[in-house]
Amino acid sequence: MSEAxxxxxxxxxxxxxxxxxxxxxxxxDRTPVxxxxxxxxxxxxxxxxxxxxxxxxxxxxxxxTKPYLGTPWVGFANYATALQDPLFWSSLSRTGLFFLLxxxxxxxxxxxxxxxxxxxxxxxxxxxxxxLLVLPIATTPxxxxxxGRLVYNRDFGLFNWALGLIGIPPVNWLGDSSAAMxxxxxxDTWQWxxxxxxxxxxxxxxxxxxxxxxxxxxxxxxxxxxxYVQLPYLLPGLTAVLIIRTADILKLFDMIxxxxxxxPGVATDLVSVYxxxxxxxxxxxxxxxxxxxxxxxxxxxxxxxxxxxxxxxxEA
Amino acid sequence: MDTRHSRRTILxxxxxxxxxxxxxxxxxxxxxxxxxxxxxxYAAAAEPYQGVTIGAPFLDRPGYRAxxxxxxxxxxxxxxxxxxxxxxxxxxxxxxxxxxxxGTGFYDIVLVDVVWIGEFxxxxxxxxxxxxxxxxxxxxPALNLDGFFPILLESFGTWDKVVYGLPFDNYSGLMYYNxxxxxxxxxxxxxxxxxxxxxxxxxxxxxxxxxxxxxxxxRGETQSADSFMRMVWAFGGSLxxxxxxxxxLSSPESMAGLQFRQDLMAIMPPDVVEWxxxxxxxxxxxxxxxxxxxxSGFYETLANPETSTIAEDLGIGIxxxxxxxxxxxxxxxxxxxxxxxxxxxxxxxWLFIQWVTSEAKATEYIEQGGVSGRxxxxxxxxxxxxxxxxxxxxxxxNEYGNPVFRPRFPEWPxxxxxxAQYGSEMQLGSSSVEDGVRVIEEALMPLLEPYISGERPxxx
Numbered sequence: 001m002s003e004a005x006x007x008x009x010x011x012x013x014x015x016x017x018x019x020x021x022x023x024x025x026x027x028x029d030r031t032p033v034x035x036x037x038x039x040x041x042x043x044x045x046x047x048x049x050x051x052x053x054x055x056x057x058x059x060x061x062x063x064x065t066k067p068y069l070g071t072p073w074v075g076f077a078n079y080a081t082a083l084q085d086p087l088f089w090s091s092l093s094r095t096g097l098f099f100l101l102x103x104x105x106x107x108x109x110x111x112x113x114x115x116x117x118x119x120x121x122x123x124x125x126x127x128x129x130x131x132l133l134v135l136p137i138a139t140t141p142x143x144x145x146x147x148g149r150l151v152y153n154r155d156f157g158l159f160n161w162a163l164g165l166i167g168i169p170p171v172n173w174l175g176d177s178s179a180a181m182x183x184x185x186x187x188d189t190w191q192w193x194x195x196x197x198x199x200x201x202x203x204x205x206x207x208x209x210x211x212x213x214x215x216x217x218x219x220x221x222x223x224x225x226x227x228y229v230q231l232p233y234l235l236p237g238l239t240a241v242l243i244i245r246t247a248d249i250l251k252l253f254d255m256i257x258x259x260x261x262x263x264p265g266v267a268t269d270l271v272s273v274y275x276x277x278x279x280x281x282x283x284x285x286x287x288x289x290x291x292x293x294x295x296x297x298x299x300x301x302x303x304x305x306x307x308x309x310x311x312x313x314x315e316a
Numbered sequence: 317m318d319t320r321h322s323r324r325t326i327l328x329x330x331x332x333x334x335x336x337x338x339x340x341x342x343x344x345x346x347x348x349x350x351x352x353x354x355x356x357x358y359a360a361a362a363e364p365y366q367g368v369t370i371g372a373p374f375l376d377r378p379g380y381r382a383x384x385x386x387x388x389x390x391x392x393x394x395x396x397x398x399x400x401x402x403x404x405x406x407x408x409x410x411x412x413x414x415x416x417x418x419g420t421g422f423y424d425i426v427l428v429d430v431v432w433i434g435e436f437x438x439x440x441x442x443x444x445x446x447x448x449x450x451x452x453x454x455x456x457p458a459l460n461l462d463g464f465f466p467i468l469l470e471s472f473g474t475w476d477k478v479v480y481g482l483p484f485d486n487y488s489g490l491m492y493y494n495x496x497x498x499x500x501x502x503x504x505x506x507x508x509x510x511x512x513x514x515x516x517x518x519x520x521x522x523x524x525x526x527x528x529x530x531x532x533x534x535r536g537e538t539q540s541a542d543s544f545m546r547m548v549w550a551f552g553g554s555l556x557x558x559x560x561x562x563x564x565l566s567s568p569e570s571m572a573g574l575q576f577r578q579d580l581m582a583i584m585p586p587d588v589v590e591w592x593x594x595x596x597x598x599x600x601x602x603x604x605x606x607x608x609x610x611x612s613g614f615y616e617t618l619a620n621p622e623t624s625t626i627a628e629d630l631g632i633g634i635x636x637x638x639x640x641x642x643x644x645x646x647x648x649x650x651x652x653x654x655x656x657x658x659x660x661x662x663x664x665x666w667l668f669i670q671w672v673t674s675e676a677k678a679t680e681y682i683e684q685g686g687v688s689g690r691x692x693x694x695x696x697x698x699x700x701x702x703x704x705x706x707x708x709x710x711x712x713x714n715e716y717g718n719p720v721f722r723p724r725f726p727e728w729p730x731x732x733x734x735x736a737q738y739g740s741e742m743q744l745g746s747s748s749v750e751d752g753v754r755v756i757e758e759a760l761m762p763l764l765e766p767y768i769s770g771e772r773p774x775x776x
Contacts, residue, residue, distance in 0.1 A: 064413060066726070155604060262535060263534065264590055280410045281733055
């Protein structure tokens with residue numbers, strides 16, 4: 001029942017007495033809602049629903065190829081199995097090593113490339129280089145893996161051919177345990193360094209030239225100018241890079257699978273390759289879902305940590 | 317040796333005579349020709365299914381390209397459309413299992429690898445063929461299941477004495493070698509035994525960029541089956557004790573085979589643990605490797621001057637003999653019918669399977685680049701001359717084929733992962749043979765426990 005019906009005051013007075021702040025139903029412009037609705041629906045269908053499905057499955061015994069076992073609820077048994085599985089932990093530590101081999105290098109080199117391309121001397125090259133930088137990012141990981149198998153082939157690969165020209169004997173890029181990890185790290189860096197460089201370039205271009213000019217009155221040392229003036233502008237972007245790359249490395253599968261299939265031995269058996277094997281070779285979906293949820297939690301914890309440690313708002 | 321040869325000769329002679337008598341017993345014409353003439357009326361059989369579309373998972377291999385080349389004829393006769401999806405072998409089990417369990421109904425024809433038949437049949441994802449062969453409206457009177465090589469029908473199509481699939485795109489491991497390279501080293505014949513390969517041919521053929529041998533060992537089924545099991549069997553070992561189903565890798569014979577594999581590393585490419593079939597075939601085709609053991613299906617690649625620099629010098633034989641005899645790898649597929657497909661699609665799928673694997677179409681299938689599982693075309697002397705790999709292939713299937721080269725029960729894919737992981741670590745030297753075998757056996761025990769205890773039937 002509305003206020004008008006409860007109030008005994010005559011209607012004329014009511015009109016006069018209507019408060020200016022009275023809540024009115026906001027006028028909703030339906031066009032933008034209709035425009036974004038398909039995207040939201042698709043996101044729910046392909047992102048949110050599978051997540052909740054995986055969460056549910058992680059509490060079930062769900063062995064796809066053994067339907068006679070049924071799918072009973074098993075509580076946290078799959079999580080306990082995952083946490084007690086030495087192969088899960090070893091693949092996770094290998095993933096950590098891969099992260100340390102790739103992301104710091106990509107950030108340092110990416111920022112260096114960005115500084116070069118935004119400096120006045122290289123400005124002419126900047127436009128075309130920006131386009132070229134997009135190419136590795138746009139290449140699908142499977143294609144990257146296939147290219148890698150040709151480039152790193154011990155006998156007829158491009159790299160060993162080039163090394164041979166300067167008298168260096170062929171390197172066993174993919175067939176040697178320690179070299180294989182370095183090889184996939186190198187490939188990942190080739191693909192993702194440009195992304196970091198582009199993000200860093202956008203951060204650097206947001207630094208006003210006036211600020212740089214002013215800082216030059218204080219010091220001529222480029223490193224100090226970078227550290228105290230430019231780096232703060234880069235931190236939000238680099239924090240985003242850290243979050244994106246962490247999530248990406250935890251789910252990196254295609255390139256590794258095509259390039260090494262996790263081998264030789266277990267040298268490149270990253271956690272995503274291991275979880276895929278549990279899910280789609282062994283078809284233990286309950287355990288694989290529990291492992292995937294654990295990785296999701298880890299990813300979120302790391303993202304929060306990065307934000308706390310590195311993210312700083314720049315005051316205008 | 318002499319006894320074996322003479323027995324083999326007698327058996328071979330008897331087999332050929334029986335086949336010839338059977339083949340020419342009707343009006344002096346082969347049975348497969350009669351079958352074609354008698355002509356099961358596919359158009360009439362398919363009349364209720366005209367306009368039906370069925371899905372088939374195919375691989376990017378010659379046998380499937382051959383079947384695709386024949387498809388238009390089938391579609392024209394029957395009015396049934398076959399939608400072929402080409403997929404990599406590595407994804408084919410995953411895609412099909414998800415189709416079965418998700419009920420998506422993409423595939424009405426099921427591609428069954430020799431090691432999946434137990435899993436697919438035990439899960440009732442494929443239909444026993446008696447459903448169709450007992451139906452006169454769908455069964456070609458010339459179907460003749462006895463016309464398949466017995467080892468192929470048994471291994472690829474049968475589980476627990478029930479036939480589920482018809483052999484399609486089947487292989488045996490063969491020995492391919494570079495005759496010119498061997499001749500340059502003073503050999504006029506390929507190695508007869510594994511020991512000769514390592515001790516005699518190995519040192520003579522290995523120098524500089526050239527290596528004597530390459531055993532494809534990339535992690536996955538290539539490592540577990542092509543590399544690991546090949547050596548275990550050749551030296552008289554086995555994966556399982558056939559009576560108890562307990563692991564048998566720690567037996568002296570199995571260990572000897574695995575140790576031999578380590579010794580072979582001296583005459584193989586140092587990165588052979590990363591070599592899959594393609595790299596191995598290319599190694600021989602480009603003249604860098606002297607001898608390989610690969611699937612019969614790679615003959616076309618190696619014998620074609622456009623894809624092989626040694627096409628003129630290509631030699632073919634049966635795999636070398638070890639202390640456990642000749643144990644060529646057995647691989648390939650059968651085609652089965654998805655039990656979850658609607659009835660009309662099941663019937664349409666069956667008609668295609670029956671047609672493409674029939675004796676009547678076997679020669680055409682071979683001429684298009686496939687390898688038929690039927691015995692009849694291999695008796696054709698013109699075809700035998702045209703395809704030199706037929707003789708060692710038929711000999712391998714008839715005399716040395718091992719139906720349990722890899723166990724066919726549902727646990728194999730999981731066991732294969734375990735063997736592939738620790739097997740490649742052993743090969744890399746990061747784990748000794750003894751340690752590797754111990755870890756593998758420990759990891760296999762939980763999977764084998766239901767069989768050892770008798771909880772599940774001991775079928776492999």
